[in-house]
Amino acid sequence: MTSRHRRHRGIGAAGAAVALIWGCATAGYALPSDAAPDAFERAAERAAEEFGVPKDVLLGVSYESSWWEANDGRPSTKGGYGPMHLTDTTSGGTYAHRPGEGPVDATGTDDPSEHTLQAAAALIGVAPRVLQRDEAQNLRGGAALLASYQRQITRAAPIDPGGWYGAVAHYSQAADTATAGRFADGVFDAIRAGRQRVRKDGQSVSLPGAPSVRPARSQLASLGLRASAGAAVPECPAELRCRFAPAAASNYQVSSRNSNGMAVDFIVIHDLEGSYDGGVSWFKDPASGVSAHYVLKADGSEATQMVATKDIAFHGGNYWMNLHGIGIEMEGYAAEGPTWFTPAQYKATAALVRYLARRFDVPLDRKHIIGHDNILPPRPSRAPDAHWDPGPYWDWEKFMGLLGSAKSQERTGEEARTGGSVKAGQAVMIAPTYAKNPQPVTVCGSTCRTRTQPSNLLYVRSAPRGDAPLVSDLALRPDGSAGTDQIDDWGSSVVWGQEFVVADVSGDWTALWFGGKKGWIHNPAGVNTRPVPDARIVRPASGTKTVSVYTTAYPRADEYPQGLPASDQTRFSMYAFPQGQAYVAARTPVAADDFFPATPTRRETTVTGDQTYEVIQYNRRLATVNTAETAR
Structure with a gap:
């Protein structure tokens, strides 16, 4: 893993002086175990007042950074702690970095973005370990950082929240203007429109809307960040900063989806079980034999496209699903609870999925927006090794809500109960x-x-x-x-x-x-x-005793042109779908098909059979069944 070094303005002695000028290094205060319903808001109000930060700004930054959650002191996939997402990626901290645990970005560099927890702790005179678990001190540390950044920009602490745009952008620790501005715009969108949310511990937190606030976006130029690169990759949404770094040629197949008849039906969410840079390097390595179309950073600041969407990446462990899928790998770990996926990570991934779903007409439901854990392996012998990411701690309801899926809307009142x-x-x-x-x-x-x-x-x-x-x-x-x-x-x-x-x-x-x-x-x-109520339910057809269960949808062997080897349509013989049972299917059946890439002596070839298959939710995984054996 290579270390990352970004040009970024540090806090330094001037920042420490700001903390002493704008706030007192007073003894900390923690939220009590029997905290009042508004304890978080009151702690935020005290921290904001202590350091001269508008409460709206502090709450807006916290919402954009953590959705106001403390996550029990566990680090995010970016190594950020608490409601202010103060970062510490130094190995050997509170959580030992065992395999399968985070934070993922434990590079140990001197990059300020990896050590805002230490910087905040120094500003308020509290041990860094305290800021990891003490919400009130975490809020104080975040407020002190914001105050120090603001002092560098304006030498004053404006009462108007709009005058804090530069400090908020700086708080993102982004290295380029587009990423910093995107974070700040998200904060000020929350301030202007207002936000209300019930935390996991039951506390209701409210940020009243202030539509009259006008963010001073001109302050962004004073941060000395690098200019944002142009749109180098056409296959990314405008709000996501992308680059293109091709995977090793042996790790994917050149194709011409959808024009060759191979429809993209699935968008598959994975996690890397490692770092962003490590994932990009792995897919570039011919020895890996695998790839994904996209790799996303844990802080949402960057994505790398490694395979064109028209081409077939090797990401799902099931070639037929790869033929019809686009794979997205997120920086992070599924295996443990100590890490949590950041709001920025959810939003960046959602922006990419929305973009891809529009381009390829993929329905925004969980039969088409799936995890690696929803893909059956191509044969039963590989089931014990089948992947199960993004794991139990990826909040699908939150994510599908960001996609605009109607079925993800939170229930209220009697329906919620x-x-x-x-x-x-x-x-x-x-x-x-x-x-x-x-x-x-x-x-x-x-x-x-x-x-x-x-x-x-x-x-x-x-x-x-x-x-x-x-x-x-x-x-x-x-x-x-x-x-x-x-x-x-x-x-x-x-x-x-x-x-x-x-x-x-x-x-x-x-x-x-x-x-x-x-x-x-x-x-x-x-x-x-x-x-x-609108589900497509399939059952065994009349006269069919048991429907055969597969994990692919290939043509029959006699439908392949001479010289092309037929793919094995392996039945999961241990699985049953007898009369009396019923399963939910995707919106339309799919045609049996297969693909052969071009060679020096052959053009790319798509083989289509005369059979069709339903894609059903059979167990934790999707399976295929022949429509000749089923009825609706």
């Missing part, structure tokens, strides 16, 4: 509220550790009771033994946004048709599901 009616035969969407859905997840390396914290999943049990064994996935456990809560045991859980058909209801438990059997989820009054 009940979730809607649940009855056998109807389709429902899995919809636990992330912050109110703590689930135990065990991660095993040299030792096993179980964490219980907010997550996007629900466990599926073999009977309607909490002590019933988890269902068994026969592709993972041929002996039929019970599933576990281990993070890589994807066969016994469902994730937010997936849709299933209700098989039965018993008290607080709802049975789904899940992987060929009844699988029970805890769902009192339907609180963890939502009805899906």
